[in-house]
Amino acid sequence: MADKPLYKRVLLKASGEALMGSQGFGIDVAIVDQIAGDIAAAREMGVEVGVVIGGGNIFRGVAVASKGGDRVTGDHMGMLATVINSLALRTSLGKRGIDAVVLSAVAMPELCETFSQRKATAYMNAGKVVLFAGGTGNPFFTTDTAAALRAAEIGADALFKGTQVDGVYSADPKKDPTATRYQTITHDEVLAKGLSVMDTAAIALARENRIPIIVFSIHEAGGFGTILKGGQDCTIVRDAS
Numbered sequence: 001m002a003d004k005p006l007y008k009r010v011l012l013k014a015s016g017e018a019l020m021g022s023q024g025f026g027i028d029v030a031i032v033d034q035i036a037g038d039i040a041a042a043r044e045m046g047v048e049v050g051v052v053i054g055g056g057n058i059f060r061g062v063a064v065a066s067k068g069g070d071r072v073t074g075d076h077m078g079m080l081a082t083v084i085n086s087l088a089l090r091t092s093l094g095k096r097g098i099d100a101v102v103l104s105a106v107a108m109p110e111l112c113e114t115f116s117q118r119k120a121t122a123y124m125n126a127g128k129v130v131l132f133a134g135g136t137g138n139p140f141f142t143t144d145t146a147a148a149l150r151a152a153e154i155g156a157d158a159l160f161k162g163t164q165v166d167g168v169y170s171a172d173p174k175k176d177p178t179a180t181r182y183q184t185i186t187h188d189e190v191l192a193k194g195l196s197v198m199d200t201a202a203i204a205l206a207r208e209n210r211i212p213i214i215v216f217s218i219h220e221a222g223g224f225g226t227i228l229k230g231g232q233d234c235t236i237v238r239d240a241s
């Protein structure tokens, strides 16, 4: 493992579902604090961090659609969930003295600033942690795609997907105990093999912009810092070249 981080500017996608911990719904503050601690450690290493946080701990649009409800409204509710999570993370970062700003894809000026690429870049250049809320601002998308989009917009060196599992496996490791983890794999292979650790739009967007994706477990405190220095418990999705 290297002494210094291997990346200067990164986009962290933090699983919304992970935030509920063992509660089954909502926000477990201890987990938000742990993620804030990991982000603080990355800042101390000098890494510039943008964050997209999911909303699955509160609401997913597909849950409405699967019960015959209106998908678009459901997705709007999911986007609002990501704003709630982003505000919680900003609070946890603030407690640690980390200057963080929430930029929402959906305007809600009383709560937070509205996203623009120029504003985001200016804040990141100034050393603030930028929390990208509201996903892409569009229904039928996910926060994984929002993460790939924002990573491209801020010129991130890598997209870190902090999720429930510690990498990309040959099959869903939660369903198939014989599944094995890849050390590295290309974006094309992930798509061709249908490895659904991330949605296809997100993988394709990262591929087109030549952004590596590092999939790692968000549950391990300190894990993000280790992976930033090249620690092994992860999968790197990158170009063959």
Ligand SMILES: Nc1ncnc2c1ncn2[C@@H]1O[C@H](COP(=O)(O)OP(=O)(O)O)[C@@H](O)[C@H]1O
Pocket: 014, 015, 016, 017, 018, 054, 056, 144, 162, 163, 164, 165, 167, 168, 169, 170, 171, 172, 173, 174, 195, 196, 197, 198
């Ligand atoms: N080939 C695979 N490798 C790793 N994880 C997979 C794979 N196929 C499906 N998964 C599942 O994908 C989940 C992560 O995707 P997702 O539900 O989008 O999580 P998040 O809450 O991080 O957005 C993992 O918890 C894992 O169970």
Ligand SMILES: O=c1ccn([C@@H]2O[C@H](COP(=O)(O)OP(=O)(O)O)[C@@H](O)[C@H]2O)c(=O)[nH]1
Pocket: 014, 015, 016, 017, 018, 053, 054, 055, 056, 057, 059, 060, 061, 062, 074, 075, 076, 077, 078, 079, 081, 082, 134, 135, 136, 137, 138, 139, 140, 141, 142, 143, 144, 146
């Ligand atoms: O650009 C986006 C991002 C998210 N969502 C909605 O917000 C929910 C929460 O996001 P996601 O499922 O990606 O969160 P995570 O899996 O990380 O918990 C999604 O299910 C969608 O309903 C959306 O409509 N557009």
